[in-house]
Structure formats: structure tokens, C-alpha cells
Amino acid sequence: MSVRPNARPVGQKPPFWRDRAKRALIFQLLLVAAVAAFLLYIVGNTQANLEARGITTGFGFLSNTAGFGIVQTLVDYSSQSTYGRTFLVGLLNTLLVGGLGVLAATIIGFTVGIARLSPNWLLARLANGYIEIFRNIPLLLQIFFWYFAVLRTLPSARDSLAFGEAVFLNVRGLYLPEPLFESGFGIIPATFLVAIIASIVLVVWNKRRQDATGKRLPAGWISLLLIFGLPLLALVATGVPVTWDMPELRGFNFRGGITIIPEFLALWLALSIYTASFIAEIVRSGIQAISHGQTEAAQALSLPRKLVLRLVIIPQALRVIIPPLTSQYLNLIKNSSLATAIGYPDLVSVFAGTTLNQTGQAIEVIAMTMAVYLTISLLVSMFMNWFNARVALVER
């Protein structure tokens, strides 16, 4: 640019209120001061109000005994644990359903989104029907539907569906054998790790070799073989140092093994299916945003349809897909708080529900819960922004 907008004749400096930069700075400072004063007022007023009403404040309650049971805990927990522990249990349950939900929604969403564009008439219609049904029914109703559909169709504990005397399915959940690892098992995760590192090295080497010579190994298949074959080999070589804890019917319910509760299944299904319908539309729009000329050019090189998608369309579509995809992931994680409606013990249910009620410290508990959702969302968003920057089209 050739014009300097701030150019002024040399000489006496103007007063500070005539200086745009200084004036802007003053306004910013005033705004910050106003926000800070407002926050101070809120905090001070809250404390005064709580004190005047004789309500206990502070975070001391986190080390008090909780005294209630939770049905699904990923870490050790009993009714003698503290409220701090219930927070952790609830948080992990939220992360579990959120993480698995994101995974399933992504897989279903991409599959349906691509199927929606399939030249196969039936497949495209089916995908379309799926999207229109599931994205237009409120999520809470879907959660109830899956929960009561799941509960109603499953048999009682005594008439469980048994799969080979090891896996049982009934109204109380899905019961799986739990592997108990004996000494000497450590070698198996170790070989697994080695296989993963070897695969990464292989892929990188393959890429460089392809760039240099144009020759290419089927690195994907070799990696897959490595990652699954090597630990399996180690498992056989060490004589399978695993025993299985089988679920068996004792008294009212199955004991032993791993239990997947129906509340989890219903919530996971509902969240994944609902969010997947949005992701499918995002994927479709991303793909359609790529000019048809790209497809035709790739086809002119006689690439099969699978490779056209994988090498030409999807890499370009991703930059359109990822920003709205991030929003869907955030929605899914936040929507998982609807768990409380069907009694899945997530953070909102055990911490912002039971703990809040037992301690009566609404402000502390709700603030902690909000902070958790904010932190999770910001972390997911940061990761997705980083990923987006990586796949962004580098224009030359």
C-alpha cells in the first residue's frame, strides 16, 4: 500500500483523545474494568446472599462421604467414597458415552452421507429416509424410544438370551466374559506397541519411496497384518496367559464378567444415530461442494470410483466438512447430559443431580459441571481446529 492512513504533518503531537490508537486503548480498558466490576459484584453479592441465608459455601463438600451407590463405575467406587470421587465417576461416564458416540456417529454419518450420493437408487433413497427421519425427531424422544424399545423387547434375567454360555443379553443389560490377565501377559501389549511403531515407519518409508520412485507397497494391508498378527503370535507363544471371568446367574442377576447397562446402550444408540443424520448431510454437502469436473478428471484417468472418492474427492471435501463436523461433535457431547432422563449415571445425573441435592450447594456444583462441559468442548474444538489446519487445501 502506498498511502499511510495515519500520516500527519510533523510537528506538535495532538492531545491523546485525538489519537485513535490511544482512544481505542482507553475504551478497551474501560470495558475490561466494567466487566471485572460486574463479576466482582456478582461474586460478592452471591457470597453475601448465601451467608445471610445460612447456606454452607465452598468446596469442602468434595471430601465428604457420598453415601450413595452408582451402577456403572469405570474406577473403584463404593458408597463410602467421597463426593470428589462421584465427580470423577460421572465425568468418566460422560466421556465414555461421548467418546464412543463420536466414534459411532462419525462412522455411520460418513457411510450414510456417501450412500446418499450413490448411483444405486435404493441405497440413496434409504440413506435419504434415514436422514429425514432421525434428524427431525427431538433427541429426548429418541432416547426414550430406544430405552423403552430396548427394555421392552429384551427378556427377563431368568430367560436371558445366551450366546454360547458366555454372553448373555437380558433386560438388565449385556453380560460379557471379562478377561483376567495373568503374569506374563505384559508381553502382548508390548508387541502390540512394537507393531504400531513398525507400521508407522513402514507407511512413512513407503510414502517417501513412492514420491521418489513411483513404486508402492500395499502398506495398509501389511500394517494391519503386523498390528493384529504380532500380538496374536505372542499370545500363542506365551501359552495364552488369560483366564475368563464368566458371567453367571446367581440369585436375581448375573454376577461376574463385564456388564453393559441398557441405559448406556440406549443413550449411545440414540446419540450416535441422531448425530449421524446431521453428519451425513455435512458429508454430502462437502462432497457436492467439489466441482464435478474433479470427478470427471479423475475418471478420465480411469481411476475406479472407490479411488476417485479416496484420493480426489474426500481430501478436498474434508476442508468443507470439518468445521461443521466439529459443531456436531460438541453437540453430541453436550447432548449426552440428557442421560439423566433415563438414569444413565453421567456427570449431570450423579453430580449435578444427586450430589447437588445431598449437599445443597447448587452454585458450586453447577459451576463445576459447566466448567467441565466447557473444558471438554474447548479441547475438542482445539483438536478439530488443529486437524482442520492440517487437511486444509494448500493453494499453490
Add this chain to the structure above:
Amino acid sequence: MRNKLMVGMAALMAGPLLAQAATLDDVLENDSLRCGVNAAQPGFSALSDEDTYLGLDTDVCRAVAAAVLGDAEKVQFVPLDSVERFTALQSGEVEMLSRTTTWTSSRDTSMGVNFTGVSYYDGQAFMVAGDLGVQSAQELDGAAVCTQAGTTSELNLADYFRVNDMSYDPVIFDAPEQSIIGFEEGRCDVLSSDASQLYAQRMQLSDPESAVVLPEIISKEPLGPAVRQGDDQWFNIVKWSLFAMINAEEYGISSTNVDEMLDSEDPNIARILGQSDNYGEAMGLEADWAYQIIKQVGNYAEMFDRNVGQDSDFAISRGLNALWTDGGILYAPPIR
């Protein structure tokens, strides 16, 4: 569902620092009492066909309205769930809470509320499907138990199974309606709650005969009204409104004979009805405050019988809730 919780918290954070001793003035000024109750708890508080809430808890609200405003119908019922109830009371959304709430030390001392008495002596019990063949709660090792979030039931359950060295799977729902569905669908073997509520929930099953309530009572659940801390005048009004109903039963004053009783020779009755001395003045009420309660709402026996006792669907016997003179533990300090 949690909107009242949020409103309450906002009021605590941004609301002005209210002068505390003004609840009576607020009620008089609004000409209406705001009372926090259950949304759907037949017998204690449930919407009736006439579009108002009926039940034992709501009658306690009506008694206070009769004493303060002279009209038992000047009550605005605010349905609250178990999680938002205390916040609603703390923040002034309601003037009193009468919502099957158990009086415990931690609630009384650390939540900024005061319990004014006991309107119903309850205890936690278990309900199981009849075809399970369970006779006693001691046989429930390993059972899945449905109960409601944020209640003392959740805590008692953990204690009971721990003390008896048994294990259980808690299945915790937000609303009692969902616990009933969970129980009917077989998600849990056992439904646990206060005995009075269990009898009401049993009536809501599609086949009430299919379920039995086990004999064990595993906890003390004194249910009573509560008010905000820091307003002693209001605390006294709510406390003595309930005592007046219990005293009325003890001296045989009911809604049907209260007008004849005005001429009674018995000095106790004359004092209760404000004929010989004015005991309402010290509370900021009219002399006939107790007369209004008895005339419009009735004495404790009438309230009990019509809502949960012999004249209702539940037919719960008086048990602990009989007067101390009849073998129960209902005992009100004298009005004098």
C-alpha cells in the same frame, strides 16, 4: 425441568440482599401464599380434576394460607422436583416447602432452611414383584433397585445393603413415573421409596396385585414443611399452623363442629379457637387463626383420612401418625 433451579441460582447471584424478616408481609401483600409441592405424588400432592393440587402436603399449605390470609384457597402451588426444591426455597421462589421432604440434620443446618415440624412419619420400604417369592428384604442380595435421584432413599439404600453385607445395582431415575416404568418393565427387581409413596406407586401399576410391599422399614423419614432460615416470625406461623391441626384433633374439634365449639366451656378449646385469649397477635395473625384452619381445612385426622387414610384409595392406617393418646407419636405442644 431444571429451569427453576437456574432461576433460583440466578436470584441468589444477582438478587439484591433482601431484608430477611419480611415473608409475612410478602404473603399479605401478594394476598397469596406460594407453596412448593410435588408435581405428581397421589395422596400428598397431585393435580385433581378440578385443576388444583390435592393431598396431605397441599393441605398443610392451605392451613397456613387460612391462618395468614383467612382463605385456604389463596395458595399458589409451585410444583418442584426433588433436585430443585431447596434452591427454590432458598432463593425465595416459594415461601414454604411442603413436599414429602425428610427432616435431616444436614438439611436443617447447612442448606439455609428450617423444618417446622413433622406432618407425616414415614419410613423407607421395598416393593417387589409378587412372583419373585421374596418374603423379606434380607433376601435381596444382588438385586437391581429402582429409586429416585436426590432423595434420602438413595442414601438409606446404600447404608442398608452395606450393613447387611449385600450388594445391589442402583437404577436411579429423575422422576417417580420413570421408576414405575422401570419396575414394570423389569429393569429392576425392587422399587424402593418411602412406604407411603410405595403404596401410591403400587396403585399406579397396571396390575397393583402383582406387587407386594415388604414388611421391613429401613429408615426414619419424618416428612415435614420447611421455611427459609432467618425469619423467626414466619417459622412460627408455619410451625403452629400444623400444631393447631394436631391439637384440634386431640380436643375433638373438626371442621363440622368448630362453630358449636366456639361456645365450649373447655378452656383448652377456647384458647385454641381464640375465644379467651389472642394467641395470634404475637405471630402477626388474627385471633381466629386456628379457627380458620380448622373451619376451612379441618383437623389432622380429617386431613389424613381424606388424602391417604381410610377415605382415600390408599387406606393407609394411622400407625405412627396416630395421636400420642392413641398409640402413635403425633404430639403437639399446647396452645396457651
